[in-house]
Amino acid sequence: MSSEVSLSVAGHERRSSRVNLRRKLFAVSTRRAAISILLALLLWQLGASGPGWLGARIPIIGAAPSPVAVAEAWSHLVADPHYWRSWYLSLFRVLFGFASATLVGVPFGLLLAVNPTFRRISYPVFELLRPIPPLAWVPASIIFWPTQELSIAFVIFIGAFYTIVINVLGGAEAIDIRLIQAARSMGASRGNIFWRLILPGVAPSIRVGMEVAIGITWEVVVAAEMISSGSGGAGGGLGFFIWNSYIGGSYPNIVVGMISIGIAGYASSAAVRLAATRLTPWQRS
Amino acid sequence: MSADQVSRGALSLDNVVKIYDPDGASVMAVDHCSLQVEAGEICMIVGPSGCGKTSLLNAIAGFHEIDGGSIRLDGQPLCGPARRQAPIGPDRVVVFQNGALFPWKSNLENIAFGPVAQGWLSRAEARERARVMMAEAGLAGYEDEYPGQVSSGLRRRVEIVRALINDPAVLLLDEPYRALDALTKSVLHEALLEIYYKTRKTIFFITHDLEEAIFLGHRVVVMTARPCRPKRIFEIDIPHPRDYSVLTSKRFREIAAEVAEAVNEEALKSFVRGEKEG
Numbered sequence: 332m333s334s335e336v337s338l339s340v341a342g343h344e345r346r347s348s349r350v351n352l353r354r355k356l357f358a359v360s361t362r363r364a365a366i367s368i369l370l371a372l373l374l375w376q377l378g379a380s381g382p383g384w385l386g387a388r389i390p391i392i393g394a395a396p397s398p399v400a401v402a403e404a405w406s407h408l409v410a411d412p413h414y415w416r417s418w419y420l421s422l423f424r425v426l427f428g429f430a431s432a433t434l435v436g437v438p439f440g441l442l443l444a445v446n447p448t449f450r451r452i453s454y455p456v457f458e459l460l461r462p463i464p465p466l467a468w469v470p471a472s473i474i475f476w477p478t479q480e481l482s483i484a485f486v487i488f489i490g491a492f493y494t495i496v497i498n499v500l501g502g503a504e505a506i507d508i509r510l511i512q513a514a515r516s517m518g519a520s521r522g523n524i525f526w527r528l529i530l531p532g533v534a535p536s537i538r539v540g541m542e543v544a545i546g547i548t549w550e551v552v553v554a555a556e557m558i559s560s561g562s563g564g565a566g567g568g569l570g571f572f573i574w575n576s577y578i579g580g581s582y583p584n585i586v587v588g589m590i591s592i593g594i595a596g597y598a599s600s601a602a603v604r605l606a607a608t609r610l611t612p613w614q615r616s
Numbered sequence: 617m618s619a620d621q622v623s624r625g626a627l628s629l630d631n632v633v634k635i636y637d638p639d640g641a642s643v644m645a646v647d648h649c650s651l652q653v654e655a656g657e658i659c660m661i662v663g664p665s666g667c668g669k670t671s672l673l674n675a676i677a678g679f680h681e682i683d684g685g686s687i688r689l690d691g692q693p694l695c696g697p698a699r700r701q702a703p704i705g706p707d708r709v710v711v712f713q714n715g716a717l718f719p720w721k722s723n724l725e726n727i728a729f730g731p732v733a734q735g736w737l738s739r740a741e742a743r744e745r746a747r748v749m750m751a752e753a754g755l756a757g758y759e760d761e762y763p764g765q766v767s768s769g770l771r772r773r774v775e776i777v778r779a780l781i782n783d784p785a786v787l788l789l790d791e792p793y794r795a796l797d798a799l800t801k802s803v804l805h806e807a808l809l810e811i812y813y814k815t816r817k818t819i820f821f822i823t824h825d826l827e828e829a830i831f832l833g834h835r836v837v838v839m840t841a842r843p844c845r846p847k848r849i850f851e852i853d854i855p856h857p858r859d860y861s862v863l864t865s866k867r868f869r870e871i872a873a874e875v876a877e878a879v880n881e882e883a884l885k886s887f888v889r890g891e892k893e894g
Contacts, residue, residue, distance in 0.1 A: 512704075516678075517782055518734035531721075
């Protein structure tokens with residue numbers, strides 16, 4: 332077996348050199364990203380600086396507040412607790428809706444996968460409701476739920492739920508039948524097969540479902556906050572912040588709100604990805 | 617090698633019939649197949665693609681029922697007229713074509729799976745036993761890697777050890793070395809024989825590879841094109857223990873020519889019919 336031992340040593344060396352390579356690539360790509368963003372900001376600044384230097388207004392950018400104006404507005408907002416409260420409200424809603432969708436969606440999808448009777452009863456209804464877009468639920472949700480907070484959370488839940496269920500179900504169906512046969516031939520019980528095979532077998536799909544779903548929740552929360560704020564309740568949140576800035580005519584704040592949501596969405600996706608990767612340690616390399 | 621080990625694992629197939637009935641068009645996969653496999657024998661099953669050899673193996677394993685005949689293990693009926701489907705159990709562990717290691721378990725945990733699932737070892741004991749068995753099989757150093765991180769040849773060896781830890785009466789191997797390159801195969805063949813000489817487990821081994829069949833087997837059973845039944849049974853009179861020098865021996869070549877002739881005829885029938893693999 333000495334040949335194999337030396338092979339595995341070579342493998343480790345290759346792996347560590349790959350890590351070094353990745354570090355280099357990372358550095359170059361980081362620099363490139365920084366340059367690309369700076370260039371975009373520069374063009375934006377030039378475009379938004381008014382018709383002066385080009386003789387004509389550039390569409391869209393020409394009507395937008397310049398990055399300098401946005402940065403200035405932002406510097407004021409950073410000290411404003413209302414702005415941070417918007418962050419907190421949206422973030423809380425997203426996490427609440429997302430967590431409940433995961434907590435309900437994963438067992439629901441697993442139940443659909445392993446119990447044919449349950450599937451026959453509930454899957455048609457599920458498929459019937461699934462094409463209804465989350466935002467179409469907003470008015471009904473406001474009517475159904477006692478508080479505005481709950482109705483927004485429900486709409487977010489709807490947005491994430493279907494994605495998670497469909498992924499769990501698809502993942503469970505994709506588990507190789509031979510793995511189950513192998514487990515049974517080694518004496519595994521039904522409970523064993525569920526906990527030690529189906530569950531880890533579905534984990535990669537749960538991970539994908541969660542990663543996609545967190546993105547959807549941000550789309551939904553912003554729209555839900557805009558719509559529900561129109562009904563008179565001051566629900567707050569980043570979506571409401573944008574809408575309110577629009578109504579109030581403070582255009583730089585609109586852009587600040589947009590960028591804030593971008594950052595929040597990116598951060599929560601990254602957090603979910605990091606957490607979900609722990610679900611599937613065997614897929615790390 | 618003790619006597620009681622070899623007295624386990626005699627498989628007896630009597631007039632086994634297996635019919636598939638997709639869309640009402642019944643297709644006979646196995647037709648009154650009778651075969652006696654002795655305890656401690658390496659019995660190689662060779663036949664053209666789609667001939668029904670895997671159906672036979674699945675029936676022995678208990679993955680599906682049979683439509684006639686009976687299968688017995690050491691005299692005890694597994695399935696027959698009274699019960700058409702054999703129970704699935706660790707006395708007949710299957711190693712599959714493309715491997716069926718659990719990708720989310722380390723190699724060590726894969727091997728420790730059976731005894732823990734059956735409840736006759738604690739997790740710690742099973743891991744310890746798995747560690748010892750891996751070392752004996754030359755797999756030391758790969759305990760904590762996931763199957764996805766090691767070569768396919770290594771995976772197959774892990775899988776054989778995973779089957780053996782259950783102390784089965786029969787190992788059911790369904791083309792375990794398919795799709796491996798010739799050099800890896802030859803290493804695995806010798807490793808398998810090494811394990812066999814230590815354990816003397818009955819091995820029921822399906823393959824397409826004639827060289828593999830003759831090199832490993834006490835007997836090579838050539839199956840007919842579908843429906844499957846033994847066409848000819850070759851006693852391989854090359855003495856065990858064997859190593860790879862056997863491959864170039866005159867006797868080996870003679871047997872290979874005979875077996876090839878028997879297989880070729882059936883393969884042609886199967887090919888003309890356009891049988892699918894698997």
